[in-house]
Amino acid sequence: MTSPAGPLQLTVAIPTYNRADFLRQTLAGLARQDFPRGSFEVLVIDNNSTDHTRAVVAEFAGSTPAPRYLLETKQGLDHARNRAISEARGDILVFADDDILMSPDWLTQLVAPLFTDSAHRVGAVGGEVIPVFPDGLPPWVAEWHAPLAFRADAGPLIAKDSPMGANLALPKWVFEKLGLFHTALDRAAGNYFSGGDSEMIRRVRAAGLEVWFAPAAAVQHQMPASRTTFRYASRHAFDSARSRVIDRAGQPGAAAYFFGRFLGNLGKTLGFALLALLNFLIARPGEAKKALVRAWRSCGYLYQIPRSLVGKI
Missing domain, CATH: 1.20.1280 (Monooxygenase)
Incomplete structure (x- = not known):
């Protein structure tokens, strides 16, 4: 894969469900990225939100690139991810949660291993995910929330370590080769299922591809009070x-x-x-x-x- 200069290279996909105010902060962070403006697009996949999600997306109509709003009526995170894959115009898909905060060099750091992978040996790159607690953190749940901290430099992960779907990049050819996300494994309204991302990572590894970690591509994952009860x-x-x-x-x-x-x-x-x-x-x-x-x-x-x-x- 070549350098980020030139035509559209990346699709940043943000599945979302009823988190409009957090989404606003994530979109603001994307608007500040130092990645070449004409080289990436932003998709917001609304998975049947009942709040003001669509209005928040419209607030960024003047950004470059302006986020593209998509409504996915099949309920579930992986239905939204799969919709993003079908709509993406970039060669690399970057999946981000709707409640993350990032620095301006986030995209550049996350996709760097893929741009130097001319042999197509790298099937996925995950970035660091640092939980933050805007409403405070009760001591009794603290031990379950920590950064991934898999390694200090960018490089391949060992088999027991798997990156998170909150901050994950995969080349589009991986989905063409291995198929889409498993829709039975991730959350929908009314449940807290998880595992669609780790199941995809397992398929990537089974195909003989490397999974990398890019610690400099860190995001802060916001955990409100409702998620520490x-x-x-x-x-x-x-x-x-x-x-x-x-x-x-x-x-x-x-x-x-x-x-x-x-x-x-x-x-x-x-x-x-x-x-x-x-x-x-x-x-x-x-x-x-x-x-x-x-x-x-x-x-x-x-x-x-x-x-x-x-x-x-």
């Missing part, structure tokens, strides 16, 4: 476990994996529930909440494994 944390843990089971169902050895996970999580559910009770009794509510969240994660496995064994989501 016990209700959110427990539901997210439950649905994340369900996502892992759904993803594993299509892989070799799934039955043995399910058997082991089911038995293991029976014990974990009871153990974490008892630990939560003990912490409540000795007036340690934060530790009790953490134990209950872990119990809910185990319940997610127990709920989804029998469903996946009979082919249900």
Whole structure:
């Protein structure tokens, strides 16, 4: 892939759902990028928002490039991502969450490994994701929120490390070769499923391609108060476990994996529930909440494994 000068090179895709005010900040950051203005486009894929998302996009009509608004009526993050792939005119797709903040050199740093990859060995590049908390961070959830910090310089990742879909670039030829995102694995209104991005990364690696990390392409991922509550944390843990089971169902050895996970999580559910009770009794509510969240994660496995064994989501 050549340098960023010249014709359209990048498509920045922002799926969004009812986060208009955060989206405004993300679009403002894109308007300040130092990447050549005529070399990238911005797509905002509205996944049936009921707030003022469309009006926020219209506020940036005078930007260069002006964001293009797309309505995707099939509910779900990966339906929105796949719509972006079908509409993209750039050679590289950059997927960004609708609540990130970035520095002016973000795009330049993120796609640099792809522009020097003339042999098509690199299938994906992820940037650093740093959680920030505009409304504060309750101590009991702090251990679950930290930067990725996979490596200090740009380069390939080891197999156990996977970048996040909040800050991820893939060449368009990867989708032509490997197909689109798996729409059963990511969130839609009413659930907190996750895993569409990691499942795509697994396909990239299975095809013999490298997955890189670019720490200088850092974004701040805003986490409002609504995402640091016990209700959110427990539901997210439950649905994340369900996502892992759904993803594993299509892989070799799934039955043995399910058997082991089911038995293991029976014990974990009871153990974490008892630990939560003990912490409540000795007036340690934060530790009790953490134990209950872990119990809910185990319940997610127990709920989804029998469903996946009979082919249900």
